[in-house]
Amino acid sequence: MPFIVNAQKGEFIIQGKVGRYSTPAKVYLIYQVPGDTGKIDSALINNGVFTFKGSIPYPVEAYLDLAIYGRGNVHGNNVQHITIYLVPGVISVISPDSLANAKITGGQVTADNEKIKILLKPIEAKNTEIFNKYRSATAEERKILEKQADSLETPKREIYLEFIKAHPNHIMSLIGVKIYGGDVPKVTEVEPLFNSLSADVRKSSLGIAYAAELKKLNILAIGAVAPDFTQNDTTGNPVSLHDYKGKYVLVDFWASWCGPCRAENPNVIKAYTQYQSKGFTVLGVSLDFSRSKAAWVKAIKDDHLTWTQVSDLKGMMNEAAELYSVKAIPQNFLVGPDGKIIAKNLRGDELDKTLSEIFK
Numbered sequence: 001m002p003f004i005v006n007a008q009k010g011e012f013i014i015q016g017k018v019g020r021y022s023t024p025a026k027v028y029l030i031y032q033v034p035g036d037t038g039k040i041d042s043a044l045i046n047n048g049v050f051t052f053k054g055s056i057p058y059p060v061e062a063y064l065d066l067a068i069y070g071r072g073n074v075h076g077n078n079v080q081h082i083t084i085y086l087v088p089g090v091i092s093v094i095s096p097d098s099l100a101n102a103k104i105t106g107g108q109v110t111a112d113n114e115k116i117k118i119l120l121k122p123i124e125a126k127n128t129e130i131f132n133k134y135r136s137a138t139a140e141e142r143k144i145l146e147k148q149a150d151s152l153e154t155p156k157r158e159i160y161l162e163f164i165k166a167h168p169n170h171i172m173s174l175i176g177v178k179i180y181g182g183d184v185p186k187v188t189e190v191e192p193l194f195n196s197l198s199a200d201v202r203k204s205s206l207g208i209a210y211a212a213e214l215k216k217l218n219i220l221a222i223g224a225v226a227p228d229f230t231q232n233d234t235t236g237n238p239v240s241l242h243d244y245k246g247k248y249v250l251v252d253f254w255a256s257w258c259g260p261c262r263a264e265n266p267n268v269i270k271a272y273t274q275y276q277s278k279g280f281t282v283l284g285v286s287l288d289f290s291r292s293k294a295a296w297v298k299a300i301k302d303d304h305l306t307w308t309q310v311s312d313l314k315g316m317m318n319e320a321a322e323l324y325s326v327k328a329i330p331q332n333f334l335v336g337p338d339g340k341i342i343a344k345n346l347r348g349d350e351l352d353k354t355l356s357e358i359f360k
Contacts (some may be wrong), residue, residue: 012086014052014064018102021045023071031062031086034209036172058206059109059171060086066099082084085109085175112163112172117164119159125153141343153182160195169198174206183328184345187217216325223344226251226335229320231285231310239310241283242339248280248358250346251333253318253326255287256299261330264347272307273349278359279337286311287318289297 016027027050032038034057043050045066066080080099084091091106093099104110122297127149134145167173174197181190191214194202201207219227230240241251252268254261272282284305288296290313300309312319318326324333334343334354343354 010057010088011052011055012052012088012091014084014086014091014093015047015104016045016050016052016064018045018093018095018099019048019097021048021066021068021208026067026069026070028065029054029062029064031056031060033057033060054086056086056088058204059175061175064093064099070348078179083347085113095112096131103331108170109172110177112167112170115165116172116176118157123156123159127152129259164193164196168196169201171201171206173197174201174204175209178210184331185217187214187221190214191218195209213325220333220341220344222341224341225339226333227323227343229323231312231320233308233310234300237310239283241335244281244283244335245339246279246337248275248337248342248355249335250280250282251324251335251352252282252284253287253324253329253331254284255315255329256292256295257288258329261264262299262303264330265305267348267351271355273360274352275355280355280359282307284309285318285320286313287316287321287326289313289315 005292014029022045022074023044027043027045029041029043029052030039039054041052041054043052062084064082064084068078068080082093082102082104083101084093084104087107087109089107091104091110093102093104095102104114130145130152134142137145157180160180164173164176164180174194177190177193177197178185180193194207194210194214197207203209218224226241228241230238233239241249250268250271254265256262268282272280284300284307286296286309288311296309296311296313299305310320324331330347331345332351333341334346336342342358346354
């Protein structure tokens with residue numbers, strides 16, 4: 001009875017038994033609850049046994065890492081890694097040797113996730129192969145490998161799509177909708193999938209939260225008025241989006257620590273240089289932290305970004321990023337002179353193509 005009550009409150013327990021590892025080995029649990037910056041919990045392991053306890057509002061993806069030598073970080077060759085879902089109740093992680101071979105049980109979400117992992121295994125193996133080649137590849141070879149990695153997204157999405165259609169009354173299908181949508185979901189794709197789920201799933205705590213996300217995505221649809229915001233520039237002066245009324249402005253979310261963002265900057269510079277005289281400009285919004293302000297300022301100088309840059313220095317919790325439902329960077333929104341969103345996520349040649357159509 002106490003266990004049932006705790007499960008209803010969203011409390012979870014991970015009971016692990018992996019090989020015979022003991023001190024100095026250590027296990028880490030890494031996850032993020034909405035509205036939080038993220039959690040990293042750790043547990044000692046004795047003769048392979050470890051335990052975690054916590055509370056989540058609904059099923060949350062988490063990373064479980066076993067640091068064989070107990071080092072403070074969870075990266076490198078000496079770390080075993082698996083992905084699990086934290087769900088109310090007891091989650092069992094059992095293996096005779098390593099995390100990679102662990103049998104994970106505990107609730108319907110866990111069972112569904114394990115089935116999907118089996119289907120994804122060939123794709124993940126190919127992705128690992130590409131990653132291993134990438135580290136020693138030339139610049140040209142990396143471009144080819146990046147295209148190969150991108151091509152794996154289609155079969156991955158299809159696996160989740162089939163699962164969603166076959167299990168409309170499973171919470172894992174709702175999680176699948178989020179994964180299918182990716183970091184930058186298209187509301188026209190994910191909203192019909194969400195509406196196809198059972199009423200019980202849509203009315204669950206996770207369903208209610210996702211419905212709120214969809215509402216925000218609709219607010220940010222093409223043709224909608226871009227939400228206004230004000231943040232300080234590098235010298236502390238406030239800058240507002242409404243200051244750019246009458247111009248075409250690219251609201252560009254990035255950060256000094258984001259490699260893909262820095263790689264995309266030359267494309268933005270090219271567009272800015274070519275179309276600035278015609279009424280186009282850029283407003284950079286950095287997702288840097290207060291502790292990395294110097295790195296942000298240095299990146300602006302090193303990358304030769306001559307347009308206005310702002311940030312509240314709250315990292316991924318940047319208030320403008322939250323207003324625009326930005327979950328990953330780089331990401332951008334092209335806003336017209338009337339303050340309405342014209343286009344989203346213009347990368348590479350797409351940015352130049354869109355602007356050339358506007359200013360032809």
